[in-house]
Amino acid sequence: MPSMAQAGVKDSTGSNKPNSKFPNGYVNSFARRQKIIQQRKSLPIASAEKRLVEEVKKNDVLIIVGETGSGKTTQLPQFLFNAGFSRDGRSIGITQPRRVAAVTVAKRVAEESGVELGQRVGYSIRFDDYTSSSTRIKYMTDGLLLREALLDPYLSRYSVIIVDEAHERTVHTDVLLGLLKKVQHARSKSGNDHIHIDNKANNGTLAVAEKEDGSQSASLFKKCQGRKFLPLKLIVMSASLDAHVFSEYYSGAKAVYIQGRQFPVDILYTLHAESDYLEAALITIFQIHLEEGPGDILVFLTGQEEIESVERLVQERLRQLPEDSQKLFTVTIFSSLPSEQQMRVFMPAPVGFRKVILATNIAETSVTIPGIRYVIDPGFVKARSYDPVKGMESLIIVPTSKAQAIQRSGRAGREGPGKCFRLYPESEFEKLEDSTKPEIKRCNLSNVILQLKALGVDDIIGFDFIEKPPRAAIIKSLEELFLLGALTDDCKLADPVGRQMSRLPLDPIYSKALILANEFNCLEEMLITVAMLSVESIFYFPREKKEEARSRVKCFSSPDGDHLTLVNIYRASDEFLEKRNMGPGKDKREKIMRKWCKENFINSRSLRHARDIHSQIREHVEQMGFCVSSCGDDVLQFRKCLAASFFLNAALKQPEGTYRALASGQVVQIRPSSVLFQAKPECIIFNELVQTNHKYIHNITRIDYLWLTELAPHFYAVQN
Numbered sequence: 192m193p194s195m196a197q198a199g200v201k202d203s204t205g206s207n208k209p210n211s212k213f214p215n216g217y218v219n220s221f222a223r224r225q226k227i228i229q230q231r232k233s234l235p236i237a238s239a240e241k242r243l244v245e246e247v248k249k250n251d252v253l254i255i256v257g258e259t260g261s262g263k264t265t266q267l268p269q270f271l272f273n274a275g276f277s278r279d280g281r282s283i284g285i286t287q288p289r290r291v292a293a294v295t296v297a298k299r300v301a302e303e304s305g306v307e308l309g310q311r312v313g314y315s316i317r318f319d320d321y322t323s324s325s326t327r328i329k330y331m332t333d334g335l336l337l338r339e340a341l342l343d344p345y346l347s348r349y350s351v352i353i354v355d356e357a358h359e360r361t362v363h364t365d366v367l368l369g370l371l372k373k374v375q376h377a378r379s380k381s382g383n384d385h386i387h388i389d390n391k392a393n394n395g396t397l398a399v400a401e402k403e404d405g406s407q408s409a410s411l412f413k414k415c416q417g418r419k420f421l422p423l424k425l426i427v428m429s430a431s432l433d434a435h436v437f438s439e440y441y442s443g444a445k446a447v448y449i450q451g452r453q454f455p456v457d458i459l460y461t462l463h464a465e466s467d468y469l470e471a472a473l474i475t476i477f478q479i480h481l482e483e484g485p486g487d488i489l490v491f492l493t494g495q496e497e498i499e500s501v502e503r504l505v506q507e508r509l510r511q512l513p514e515d516s517q518k519l520f521t522v523t524i525f526s527s528l529p530s531e532q533q534m535r536v537f538m539p540a541p542v543g544f545r546k547v548i549l550a551t552n553i554a555e556t557s558v559t560i561p562g563i564r565y566v567i568d569p570g571f572v573k574a575r576s577y578d579p580v581k582g583m584e585s586l587i588i589v590p591t592s593k594a595q596a597i598q599r600s601g602r603a604g605r606e607g608p609g610k611c612f613r614l615y616p617e618s619e620f621e622k623l624e625d626s627t628k629p630e631i632k633r634c635n636l637s638n639v640i641l642q643l644k645a646l647g648v649d650d651i652i653g654f655d656f657i658e659k660p661p662r663a664a665i666i667k668s669l670e671e672l673f674l675l676g677a678l679t680d681d682c683k684l685a686d687p688v689g690r691q692m693s694r695l696p697l698d699p700i701y702s703k704a705l706i707l708a709n710e711f712n713c714l715e716e717m718l719i720t721v722a723m724l725s726v727e728s729i730f731y732f733p734r735e736k737k738e739e740a741r742s743r744v745k746c747f748s749s750p751d752g753d754h755l756t757l758v759n760i761y762r763a764s765d766e767f768l769e770k771r772n773m774g775p776g777k778d779k780r781e782k783i784m785r786k787w788c789k790e791n792f793i794n795s796r797s798l799r800h801a802r803d804i805h806s807q808i809r810e811h812v813e814q815m816g817f818c819v820s821s822c823g824d825d826v827l828q829f830r831k832c833l834a835a836s837f838f839l840n841a842a843l844k845q846p847e848g849t850y851r852a853l854a855s856g857q858v859v860q861i862r863p864s865s866v867l868f869q870a871k872p873e874c875i876i877f878n879e880l881v882q883t884n885h886k887y888i889h890n891i892t893r894i895d896y897l898w899l900t901e902l903a904p905h906f907y908a909v910q911n
């Protein structure tokens with residue numbers, strides 16, 4: 192559809208007005224545009240435009256703190272664009288911790304600016320790029336900007352980088368803050384008499400900068416030496432930020448505060464602590480539905496399983512209500528849901544229905560979901576935790592921080608006054624930590640270290656992190672990367688393996704598995720395995736049909752283990768689609784697939800997501816020049832490849848039927864849902880270790896103990 196500027200005609204005052212000859216849609220679009228102009232004017236940040244632009248001009252680093260909904264994310268980049276910060280062809284980049292925020296905010300800003308998405312305003316997230324050579328305002332995930340830095344170490348295409356929602360302190364944000372400090376320093380040192388703008392880089396095909404003589408050196412940072420760049424402006428932004436910490440990190444950078452919020456949000460607490468927060472959330476959903484005025488509800492839960500079980504319970508209870516009270520419509524959003532399905536939460540509910548969105552903390556920051564007036568916050572979040580001694584990462588449910596609670600309540604009150612129901616007493620709120628513990632202090636660092644190494648940062652312990660990760664975690668990850676062959680003896684990035692691994696957007700252990708699979712001639716099987724392991728719960732066993740589900744799933748089972756079982760499921764779904772391929776459209780295919788999944792107790796959302804990931808990683812490995820071939824019936828080859836890839840996760844059976852993990856010495860048990868739970872082979876490799884009341888391992892394949900010394904002699908010849 193043409194933009195308003197094209198559709199309307201200019202009157203004598205020069206303003207755009209709809210032409211009466213145009214159909215109604217254009218008049219509506221004119222009305223919508225007027226509404227957006229009004230909304231923008233009423234944002235608290237609107238009156239601060241001039242001051243903010245001046246501050247950015249005066250300061251190389253600026254910290255901006257403003258209430259949720261004050262307009263930081265959508266407006267500031269437009270202010271800077273209008274003030275000419277991208278006049279020279281460079282862009283304003285804005286990072287978000289979450290994909291969904293990057294996408295939806297970019298869409299909104301494109302609409303506000305009256306341009307087509309992907310033109311002046313665009314977004315770029317892993318596996319999805321909506322930018323062009325004319326993009327000047329670019330929203331992206333923090334992880335994506337780090338990946339860009341691998342190919343454009345001086346981030347030469349950007350004049351300003353805004354690190355948004357910095358309070359979340361994701362591991363990528365933290366690394367980015369350090370890296371940007373380095374880039375800023377290097378760019379200002381390079382002077383500005385000769386300006387390098389990488390135009391090729393602007394159309395999405397990242398260009399590798401070279402040395403003046405045209406050669407490429409091993410360290411990416413060195414590649415740009417000799418080039419001159421304009422200084423980079425850096426803005427760190429959030430609603431709930433401890434400005435002091437950031438200001439200190441950037442040598443006393445100035446902090447500005449945007450006063451005021453758009454609409455009030457009433458915060459309500461329970462009188463007593465709730466023993467079952469899911470039940471409390473359910474009661475609150477129905478209380479709002481039956482007693483409160485119009486408006487949609489956003490409920491924060493901790494993960495897919497919780498969300499799906501609450502969704503079922505809402506449906507069950509809804510059926511018990513009188514028919515005229517049944518107009519409640521549920522939608523879900525969590526990170527492993529494919530993007531297009533995530534976007535369903537932004538669509539309006541059917542007329543007359545109230546929408547309930549069941550979400551993880553993916554919907555906590557930056558997003559505006561139209562229609563939300565009520566937020567239900569049980570006060571919990573699933574957070575990563577890492578034990579560097581055992582090398583064990585786990586997800587545990589913990590109370591949110593104050594900053595998270597504030598962000599959650601901020602999702603109401605964006606289009607009108609709102610209410611937030613915190614399902615805990617006010618006294619508990621006071622006891623919460625002010626901010627979330629930085630992820631870098633509680634996660635496995637292998638991925639990040641590999642990226643830093645690929646960026647030419649060799650001294651990881653000496654890197655200027657805003658908060659240093661535990662030394663033990665750094666050492667453990669360096670050790671792991673060395674054992675995977677990504678680093679040399681002297682801790683440098685190994686070529687080509689380390690470099691190839693750093694290019695794949697996966698955990699290092701999975702990247703290595705793909706590289707090895709290329710050698711073992713089973714890349715087809717490994718691509719499927721990695722894709723299936725990248726999604727949450729591929730099986731769906733309803734409580735009332737557990738036995739039926741188990742026996743049904745048996746027809747896919749492989750006696751060799753869960754990895755081949757996953758491959759069988761994936762291939763069976765492929766075959767089913769092929770057989771049915773009588774040229775139906777996408778919707779029909781989806782419907783048929785959903786039916787197949789239901790009959791086979793497979794989670795159709797997860798399978799679709801795995802298919803999506805599969806095609807994206809396949810593209811990556813093909814670009815790396817790998818040939819995707821199958822080992823066919825020679826599954827021994829595939830099992831050997833699994834052993835060579837996951838040797839760090841090998842375990843041996845103990846006399847009493849438990850297992851001993853060879854690398855860490857921990858005693859673990861096979862999770863009952865594994866196909867090898869009964870068989871209990873002598874030696875296995877596993878992918879997942881989950882700590883509940885037991886240490887359960889999952890995704891298991893039987894291997895031969897002797898393979899370990901043959902395939903990973905550098906580890907097993909010494910250790911065992």
Ligand SMILES: Nc1ncnc2c1ncn2[C@@H]1O[C@H](COP(=O)(O)OP(=O)(O)OP(=O)(O)O)[C@@H](O)[C@H]1O
Pocket residue numbers: 230234257258259260261262263264265266295296299429430453556557558559561601604605606
């Ligand atoms: N997709 C959208 N649809 C409708 N209105 C929107 C949309 N995105 C933003 N808005 C409006 O713009 C306002 C400002 O949003 P913006 O994301 O810029 O605020 P913010 O200060 O960055 O908030 P936060 O800290 O919560 O991210 C919202 O409160 C809402 O009124």
